[in-house]
Amino acid sequence: MSANWSGTVNFRDALRVAPSSVEELQELASKSARVRARGSAHCFNDIADTSATAITFENMPSEIEINKESKTVRVPAGMKYGELAVALHDRGWAIHNMASLPHISIAGAVATATHGSGVGNGNLATAVESLELVLPDGSLKRISKGDARFEGYVVGLGLTGVVVNLDLAIEPTFNIAQTVYRGMSRESYAANLDEIMSLAYSVSYFTTWAAAGGGEVWAKFKSGTTAPTELFEAYPATSNRHPLPGLNPEPCTEQMALSGPWHLRLPHFKMEFTPSAGDEIQSEFFVARNRDPRHCRR
Template sequence: MKNWSGTVTFQDAQSHSPATVDELAKIVAKEGKIRARGSAHCFNAIADTNAVSVTFENMSQEIVIDKDRAIVTVPAGMKYGELAVALHDRGWALHNMASLPHISVAGAIATATHGSGVGNGNLATAVRGLEIILPDGNIKTVTSQDPDFTGFVVGLGLVGIVSNVDLAIEPTFNVEQTVYRGMSREIYAANLDEIMSLAYSVSYFTTWAAAGGGEVWAKFRSGVNAPAGLFEAYPATSNRHPLPGLNPEPCTEQMAVSGPWHLRLPHFKMEFTPSAGDEIQSEFFVDRKDAPAAIAALEKIAPQINEILWVTEIRAIAADNLWMSPHYQRDSIGIHFTWKKVDAAYEIVKVVEAVLAQFKYRPHLGKVFSASPEYLKSVMPKMDDFVKLVQQIDPENKFGNTFTDNLLGR
């Protein structure tokens, strides 16, 4: 089995697909080494194991809504696209979605996956409780009242195997999406705060080509009017795809057509393959106030980037208090790279990291990066506390793998 993009071949010696939480707990108790895997959308080996894997496709996909508390209990392996439909049909919504709806809830939370919006935290910030399976098979519930709750949420699969998640929800809402074409990187960087604050969710796409052009994808909550122009940029007159030249049919509706939140906030429809498919992804987060300077620094290596790039997407993410979140206590700008699937992509990632190190970048832990544990500890203030929590929960390292051992320097 491979990950979604075919860049990681999983090394499982054995795999289980339990049908119930009790069955999952018994498997965890029995196995000496086990790793949970969601939708396999990560671009590194975080979900790999050379021992036993467990997947969730046979588990119940039923959700439970507590209307009084505005919380939904969700099976860990459920995909966001399926959850969103179930919520919307009942009159509810999540605060945000990632660029694609095909990812599993627990996997996305464990890696702090995010959408965009200066006021929107990553998907993990909606978590209000976790049901987890401990190494001995016992089931533990962790809530926001627990002292180490913020350490458990972005858990990288290391503080227990998550079986159910409680998420905050809100009344359903509509969104309208407008794409502005012809936005140069120079103008974008000079007006970054204003542009990223334009709508509920805003993304900027560019290829780092010499011409310096790009597109602003602005998603407005219905009732907020999109401006007729945006600095030098102008509204598109037909639907667009984030990757230049590709058919926009897989993309969610644009042209300011109002529709439910879950059919506008992601860039891609659930029924289509997202993005290019044949790709490698990496993403690096800097403090929002440093973003214009970071973009200017990357301009110096733009020809190297553009040579093997499909597209870059720049997004905004609000600060949070989750220990292993790259947005921990820092309003962030994420600079994402969708690379062509070539070996040279892994080398240019190191070049990008070297350029962004002066801004104390933090990597997306579910994508490709090369940062050392020492560097990560220097930019992630709670990493040592997280390592202690993992050691406390799983002293035998039942849930770890080679990737996480290297990540944490274990």
């Protein structure tokens, strides 16, 4: 890859290497002045770029190892969440959450604290129990929950070494049913923020700057919970939706309250499609829930 996913960053790598074993990676690190790990290159900014040696993971082994006693799975750094999800579900397991798309690498997503949705769900980095890194001198370091500076190594932005594998917390597989509520005005959303965001296991609100007809609430209900037939005068869609108005919903995960495996509902987009509307760039703006729009107006 010579550029990031959206084509907004052209990589300047002096050298790009795809080692096929941890030992090869260790030797490379020890002999190079500087290296930079790169996952699936989805970052919109230039943190995966380097003028030195870029390390990519497509040639590394892709096996996972489940530990039923500790309820963890050891995953290779470059594996994509969508690939892990299928392997876990087939064996009766799940991870607690996924981002809007399953195409991102596990180490790259964890390194940037990529998040899914749900008021009770930590971001994807919170599932990390331990990780193993290659340090600049080529040595291996395992760091686990409870160790000093653990959180800093987990959300390390690629600065603390090259992660080669991670242990993630797992739970028994579960089903999700997704309902999209249409016609949610920004005023109604702001007035009922806590209730709407706590409605389901995972909830997202999509609107536009010019959403005269209101936005949409995408609610993902865990099996055993029921979707209401009305949500503050917003109503379930009668056909599949795409988060961007007017786009074909084919790349989007199953909706219309059809229950199915967690990994085919928690992301907004299916693994087998590229969820692109063309040239795009995203940025995120974090606001604490107790600073919701009602409080800001005061």
